[in-house]
Amino acid sequence: MANESDCVNENPASAPFNSERIQDVVLDHVLDNVSLFMGGGSSAERITLLMDSLQELSEKIALGAMANRVHLSDLPTFNGKISADTNQTVNDDQLYETRFRIVEQRGDNPKPIRDEVLSKAQAIESYGKEFVESYWGSLGERCPNSVTTGDRTLWFSIVRYPVNDQSMAQGNDVNSKKSYRAPSLR
Structure with missing residues (x-):
């Protein structure tokens, strides 16, 4: 019985996208x-800008x-546990972002002549907001x-891309202990 209890109480690393990360994204926004958020403009104009911002x-x-990915709970069994996601690396604390990918092929050649992976902002800057909405969609x-x-095919997809941000890693070291912030204080 002690082995079963030990198996259930393992504490994997927390997911990199959690409520603290959402708080940071909201604060940055x-x-x-x-x-x-501090004022200016007419009421109708301000509400429209606020809604666009939100x-x-x-x-x-x-x-x-x-x-x-979301860290789901494993299901305890008599012999151990069943993983909630068989492809999940339990202790992976890498932060990922969604990137917009475009691949261009010509004719019957299976090798692409162009393969770009862009952030949403880069995709909008390069191709325009209407193009992004039409071919990828706002959320893919x-x-x-x-x-x-003709003989040209463009393929559109979204991909999971690791974030390499030195400032985020340094910020996590300095602010390793996060404190709760009430909604009224955010």
Whole structure:
């Protein structure tokens, strides 16, 4: 019985995209848009800008949540436990982000002539917001997708891409102990 109890009480590393990460994303968003949240403009104009801002924030959170797996609980059994996700590396604390991928092929050649992986901001900057919405979708909901014109085919998909951010790693060392912030204090 002691072995069964030990097996159930293992504490894997926490998922990199958790409630603390969401708090950080919200705080960064408010700081980036402080003039919007602090006032200015007419009521209708301000509400429209606020809604656009919150839509942008919700998309950022959704893209982050999609790219990072959720740590589900394992199911205890008589002999041990059944993993909630058989492909999951339990102690993987790598943070991932959703990237927008475009692959271009010509004719019957299976080797692509172009293969780009872009952040959403880079995709919008390179191709325009309407193009991103039409072929990828704001959250990648149109993927996988392809368009063929003559002998040229463009393939659209979203991929999970590891975030290599030195400042985030340094910030985690300095702020390793997070404190709870009440909603009214955020």
